[in-house]
Amino acid sequence: MDRSLICIICPRGCALHVSGEGDALTVTGNACPKGGQYAVDECTHPTRTVTSIVRVANREDTMVSVKTAAPIPKEHIFDVMQKIRAAEVNAPIEAGTVILADLFGTDVIATKTIR
Amino acid sequence: MITHDIVVVGGGPAGMAAAVAAYDAGVTDVVILDREDSVGGILRQCIHNGFGLHKLGRELTGPEYADVYRAEVEKRGIKVYLETTVTAVTPDRVVTARNREGILKIKAGAVVLAMGCRERSRGALNISGTRPAGVYSAGTAQKLINCEGYMVGRRVVILGSGDIGLIMARRMSFEGAKVEAVLEIMPYSGGLTRNIVQCLEDYDIPLYLSTTVAEIHGRERVTGVTIAEVDERRQVKEETKRYIPCDTVLLSCGLIPENELTRAAGIPIDPVTSGALVDENRETAVPGIFACGNVLQVHDLVDYVSDEAEIAGLGAADFVKGVGPAGNTVETKAGHGVRYVLPQRVHTDKGADVALFMRVTEPFGRVRFTVKSGDAVLATAVRLKAAPGEMEKIVVKNEKLAAATAPITVSLEVL
Numbered sequence: 447m448d449r450s451l452i453c454i455i456c457p458r459g460c461a462l463h464v465s466g467e468g469d470a471l472t473v474t475g476n477a478c479p480k481g482g483q484y485a486v487d488e489c490t491h492p493t494r495t496v497t498s499i500v501r502v503a504n505r506e507d508t509m510v511s512v513k514t515a516a517p518i519p520k521e522h523i524f525d526v527m528q529k530i531r532a533a534e535v536n537a538p539i540e541a542g543t544v545i546l547a548d549l550f551g552t553d554v555i556a557t558k559t560i561r
Numbered sequence: 562m563i564t565h566d567i568v569v570v571g572g573g574p575a576g577m578a579a580a581v582a583a584y585d586a587g588v589t590d591v592v593i594l595d596r597e598d599s600v601g602g603i604l605r606q607c608i609h610n611g612f613g614l615h616k617l618g619r620e621l622t623g624p625e626y627a628d629v630y631r632a633e634v635e636k637r638g639i640k641v642y643l644e645t646t647v648t649a650v651t652p653d654r655v656v657t658a659r660n661r662e663g664i665l666k667i668k669a670g671a672v673v674l675a676m677g678c679r680e681r682s683r684g685a686l687n688i689s690g691t692r693p694a695g696v697y698s699a700g701t702a703q704k705l706i707n708c709e710g711y712m713v714g715r716r717v718v719i720l721g722s723g724d725i726g727l728i729m730a731r732r733m734s735f736e737g738a739k740v741e742a743v744l745e746i747m748p749y750s751g752g753l754t755r756n757i758v759q760c761l762e763d764y765d766i767p768l769y770l771s772t773t774v775a776e777i778h779g780r781e782r783v784t785g786v787t788i789a790e791v792d793e794r795r796q797v798k799e800e801t802k803r804y805i806p807c808d809t810v811l812l813s814c815g816l817i818p819e820n821e822l823t824r825a826a827g828i829p830i831d832p833v834t835s836g837a838l839v840d841e842n843r844e845t846a847v848p849g850i851f852a853c854g855n856v857l858q859v860h861d862l863v864d865y866v867s868d869e870a871e872i873a874g875l876g877a878a879d880f881v882k883g884v885g886p887a888g889n890t891v892e893t894k895a896g897h898g899v900r901y902v903l904p905q906r907v908h909t910d911k912g913a914d915v916a917l918f919m920r921v922t923e924p925f926g927r928v929r930f931t932v933k934s935g936d937a938v939l940a941t942a943v944r945l946k947a948a949p950g951e952m953e954k955i956v957v958k959n960e961k962l963a964a965a966t967a968p969i970t971v972s973l974e975v976l
Binding site for chain 2: 451452453454455456457459494495496497498499501507508509511512513520523524527531541557558559
């Protein structure tokens with residue numbers, strides 16, 4: 447492997463380079479260990495945190511913002527979005543409440559409190 | 562008229578952090594005025610993650626970051642006037658506001674301005690063509706989708722590659738829209754590199770640099786745009802014009818600090834930052850009136866807004882306690898390769914290190930920044946790269962600052 451990528455872990459945006467094969471990947475250009483881990487993950491099983499909104503059924507024009515509690519496999523982003531779009535909740539909701547449980551190894555949780 | 566020690570105008574991330582910092586410095590009679598129905602400002606609609614890594618050491622979404630500060634405000638019992646719009650601030654620190662109950666007049670010991678910014682509109686951009694529905698500023702579309710649940714369109718062209726435009730390209734894709742392209746009139750993007758990667762490249766959305774919208778088409782609703790490349794004077798190259806069908810145009814073409822109150826108070830404004838001229842405590846040229854956050858300079862990261870607001874909050878607390886800086890000041894100036902330096906003046910007897918914040922004029926590779934006063938070098942810093950979209954910070958040590966008598970200039974050299 448001989449791949450260049452930009453780290454998305456923090457706004458610094460380090461230019462990373464990955465070489466090697468299989469379990470023996472070498473990362474250069476990372477300013478921190480998180481960047482090294484990101485590069486390896488991105489080349490083996492890329493993941494992303496998905497953020498979106500869910501309609502609050504019992505409030506007019508109100509949405510609650512949500513996120514996956516942990517990053518999910520990148521190829522399943524649109525599967526998760528489909529489930530999120532179909533969901534509805536009722537207020538009151540506390541930030542952190544599980545909205546959809548057990549999707550691709552994590553939960554979709556509220557990121558806003560609707561009183 | 563009622564009195565309060567400190568009045569904070571705006572309850573976004575800057576206003577909340579300033580209020581908390583002032584309270585913790587011992588000035589507990591602090592109030593926040595905000596025109597919305599809850600605190601949090603623009604963070605309420607920024608539902609994406611990536612906030613707080615620097616300041617809080619964890620990655621949060623916008624609403625979660627706002628909630629951290631809301632909890633701190635509530636814990637201290639800091640009074641927040643919601644749905645209360647400030648209409649005037651006078652140089653002698655009388656703040657006038659209106660809400661459902663009527664007119665509120667507050668005599669403040671110190672005022673912290675934290676009104677944030679607004680987006681540059683189509684009118685300000687002079688885009689030719691018709692005036693159909695479907696043209697939104699990116700932030701307006703963000704609010705409609707994320708807070709109110711209205712999808713604004715299905716086939717989108719985004720003008721401007723600032724962070725809001727990039728974030729909205731991903732957001733529209735998530736909701737099933739097709740983003741045809743993101744256009745940037747400059748030869749480089751103003752957004753963070755990580756956002757170009759995770760918002761455009763992840764979803765195969767093309768970014769066209771040195772390209773703009775030459776004309777918007779459609780009678781009732783947008784039917785398409787004519788795009789074109791521009792030359793180095795940003796003039797459209799006729800031969801490059803081409804048509805892209807779309808039903809929606811999002812504009813992400815820069816943020817303008819909302820300084821109407823500041824100007825009306827007679828506070829001098831820096832023509833480059835469009836924010837007030839301030840000292841290292843973020844005190845404006847009018848004593849006792851401070852400014853912080855996006856109303857002072859447009860930031861890339863909310864983490865740095867919180868840092869700046871804490872400086873202003875502490876400055877306001879010092880002013881109320883009568884222990885503010887009183888000695889000589891020197892001006893700061895932007896030298897070669899630097900667009901602006903903030904603060905624009907610094908007390909040399911501050912008795913503490915002072916951080917200077919700046920932006921460069923264009924993208925550079927490896928550079929060395931040099932901070933000089935006359936012939937004396939006060940600080941240097943080497944960076945692997947520098948871009949206008951990423952604010953730089955250089956700390957000048959107390960003992961170096963104390964010796965400065967001539968204006969302080971920050972310049973860079975390419976290594």
